Amino acid sequence: MSKATIADIAREAGVSVTTVSRFINGNYQKMSTPTRLRIEATVNRLHYTPRASARQLRRGQSMIVGVIVGDISNVFSSLLFKGIYNVLQPAGYDVMLMNSNNSVLQEKDEIDRLLSQQVDGLIIQPDAYDFEAYKSVSTSHLPLVMVDRQIEDQPHQISRVTSDNFDSCFSLGSKLLAGHYQKVVVLSRVLSQISAQTIRAEGFARAAQALGRKYARIEMGDHDRSWLSKQIRREITGIAEDGTGKTLLVSLMGPLLFDALASLRELRLVFPRDLGLVSFDDWDWSQYVGNGIYLLEQNPKALGEQAASNLCLQMEEVRAGHDPYGVSKSYSLPVKNVPAPSV
Numbered sequence: 001m002s003k004a005t006i007a008d009i010a011r012e013a014g015v016s017v018t019t020v021s022r023f024i025n026g027n028y029q030k031m032s033t034p035t036r037l038r039i040e041a042t043v044n045r046l047h048y049t050p051r052a053s054a055r056q057l058r059r060g061q062s063m064i065v066g067v068i069v070g071d072i073s074n075v076f077s078s079l080l081f082k083g084i085y086n087v088l089q090p091a092g093y094d095v096m097l098m099n100s101n102n103s104v105l106q107e108k109d110e111i112d113r114l115l116s117q118q119v120d121g122l123i124i125q126p127d128a129y130d131f132e133a134y135k136s137v138s139t140s141h142l143p144l145v146m147v148d149r150q151i152e153d154q155p156h157q158i159s160r161v162t163s164d165n166f167d168s169c170f171s172l173g174s175k176l177l178a179g180h181y182q183k184v185v186v187l188s189r190v191l192s193q194i195s196a197q198t199i200r201a202e203g204f205a206r207a208a209q210a211l212g213r214k215y216a217r218i219e220m221g222d223h224d225r226s227w228l229s230k231q232i233r234r235e236i237t238g239i240a241e242d243g244t245g246k247t248l249l250v251s252l253m254g255p256l257l258f259d260a261l262a263s264l265r266e267l268r269l270v271f272p273r274d275l276g277l278v279s280f281d282d283w284d285w286s287q288y289v290g291n292g293i294y295l296l297e298q299n300p301k302a303l304g305e306q307a308a309s310n311l312c313l314q315m316e317e318v319r320a321g322h323d324p325y326g327v328s329k330s331y332s333l334p335v336k337n338v339p340a341p342s343v
Contacts, residue, residue: 004046013042061319064094065311066114067123068107070149070192072099075254076282076300077125080147083304084123091312093120102192104128111137120318121311123304126151127192131158143314143324145307148300149194157325159314161307161333163298165196168335169203172278172296173248176343177207181248181276183214185235187228187260188252189221197252200280204250220256229263236275247275248343254281261289276343284338292340299333306331 006024010017015035022031023039042048065088069077081097088095096114100107107127114122115136121143126134131154137144138158145159154160173184184204188197201217208215218231236247249264249271251257257279264271271277271290278294279286286293310331314324 004048008046009039009042009048012046013039015039061120062118063092064096064117064119065121065123065308066096066098066110066117066119068098068100068110068114069125070100070102070127072097076148079282079300080125080304083301083306084308085304086301087305087308087312100125100127102127104133104193108133115140115142120315121145121324123147123307123311125149126194129193131155134158138325141324143311143318145311145314147303147307149192149196150199151194156330157328159307159310159328160330161303161310162331163196163303164332164335165199166203168296168337169200169250169280170207171203172337173204173207174211176248176276176278177211177213181213181246181343183216183235183246184208184248184250185216185218185232186250186252187218187220187256189256190219197280200252220259225259225262225266228259229266232260232263232269233267236269249275249277251277251279251281254279254283257281257286257293271342278343280335287338287340290342293342294340295336295338297336297338299336302333306333 006017006020010020013020015038019031019035020039023036067081067084069080071077085095096117096119098110098114100110104127111122111134122137123145124134125148126146128134129151131151134144138155145161146154147161148163150160150162177184184207186201186204188195188201190197205215216235218228218235220228232249249260251260260277264277269275278296280296280298282298282300284295284297286295310327310329313327317324317327
């Protein structure tokens, strides 16, 4: 037997569909008591149950959350979304995933699309260095969490969830440069206006400066591996007879490690004999390369879970009629050192 519809209720009760819709949404102001009781009796007799979407609209919610990531093809994005979904799906929310392709203009289009869908909240891996790009969200007091990337002028009342990028890199850089490494070369590929890689690079730069060591940064951009090999060859310092003077090469994101490994093979450089090798990564696949590569391992899934948990708190505040940003908070999640004999 098919489920009763609003049209069925209207026909049986002898009223218009609009009147039934008003009844379902609790708008009884212009409805006589006999009409309301007749519709109520018809609803009960036909066992009519409003669709979830109708109940949600009555509560002023869409039960949809929008998520925008910079690069959907990146393993980081997949793990981040898994963490977000693990929290929001059991809470009854549908999650719309958007890809900005690391473009500020495309990101703006995605934000506008999600706002038009009347989402209950947004989680954004931001592309713009200026928070002005997100004012349309914050001025409407829509629940909002920024994740992974750090906007310098972000208002304190907007939630932020990042990894401990600076301190983890400064700490490891200080430890290794205090030993037999005389130079650190960081390898990055920054495709958006802001990137966690910039903060990681600053951590190693500060460590080198504090210890009087050399520092260089290779920005990969759209260059190929042949270009990278030339840059690495130029930056590698000589090794003294006592083993001092070696260079520490650091990949600031997992995908760049593939390029670094290819270049080292082309140059016939072996780690840790000729140089040290470290990578910031999201998962420990590099344990299978040689005897393993030293990792600074972040946890994208935990970032997603923390972001979604705070967003849920904000959406609860909205339901209670409160300002969602009253429960906003900045979180810095720890980065794990995974030692390996590549240094």
